[in-house]
Amino acid sequence: MHRRGVGAGAIAKKKLAEAKYKERGSVLAEDQIAQMSKQLDTFKTHLEEFASKHKQEIRKSSQFRVQFQEMCATIGVDPLASGKGFWPEMLGVGDFYYELGVQIIEVCLALKHRNGGLITLDELHHRVLKGRGKFAQDVSQDDLVRAIKKLKAMGNGFGMIPVGGTYLVQSVPAELNMDHTVVLQLAEKKGYVTVSEIRESLKWEKERACHVLDHLLKEGLAWLDSQAAGEPQYWLPALFSELLSQDVTPEEANQMTP
């Protein structure tokens, strides 16, 4: 009986076996690649069909867009990542959000002289819908948030501040830190805030409160009301409920400094 695995013959045999495995391996790999390629082609065709079938839906339905985004997130695709590319071009998703971004900028610019560059998401939504007219495509607040995130990434000075369950959209590069943000949140309820209210709610020293309020005045986000009973009130046009959905009149437009 021969003993296995020992001797020159065994080594040579092993080497031959290894070579055959390697060959087999590369053959396998080639196979797999050919198969994957075929699958990708099929996938691509399916995708093209999907795209043409649903392009309309993407433009029309905000619910569809949400589901689509969620699906993309699951498979690790960002359909909004840089304008060019398979997805944005295929489905026109990029176009939709790009156009929306432009509209958002227009609305914010038109109202900046009024509110200093701060607007509630509600008001922004209302005006965007208004601007799109009767046959408007459905635009949801989710759409707005995504478009704004895009704008933020492109460095347009945009930001979102969470207040009272919704957001304040900031469209000017005013420097707002945590202290400012928290005071804005406090002001959201009544549209104004006082030094006492800040001290009571946030337990701050008077100086800190005054510092923040002065900054808001300086940035043109707040106006001073010194005729209020008790102590001065600091009002934010962005949060002034009576101002919501009040159009810019020709008179007002004439007052805007170039």
Next chain:
Amino acid sequence: MSFEWPWQYNFPPFFTLQPNVDTRQKQLAAWCSLVLSYCRHRKLYTLDVLEAQESPVFNNKKIERKLSVEAIQVVFEELRKKGNLEWLDKNKSRCLIMWRRPEEWGKLIYQWVSKNGMVNSVFTLYELANGDDTEKEEFHGLEDWMLLRSLQALQTDGKAEIITMDDGKGVKFF
């Protein structure tokens, strides 16, 4: 037709002179616009400062806010700088409000004259401002001092000549 108040009118801080320079500029521009619109709507040509304080323009009873006398003076000074206001006395207690400047009035009057083929005719000032023919025109009811200035503006332009007649002044259009 009732007057449409701008959004600022119901915004309490609007009645406080703003400490921030940029905001104050916006505020004053809005006040000037409001005063002129209100005077135009009520066809007011003169204002008395003390009376003005109680007028609805500067005193919003609904929100319990009013512009202080100092602030009113600031607004008026702004209007004066823009050519829409002229003080009638040294004490600055009374002023002329020109929500339309003389040149603009002159233009309107001349348009009416030429549209009706009345160039080269002579009119008395009374006829122009109070005649039946001009009843539907915006310049109907225009106060004498403003009418005269408007015609003077046209005169400077060579479009009219003010004539002195027996019982007053008249004007010939070219």
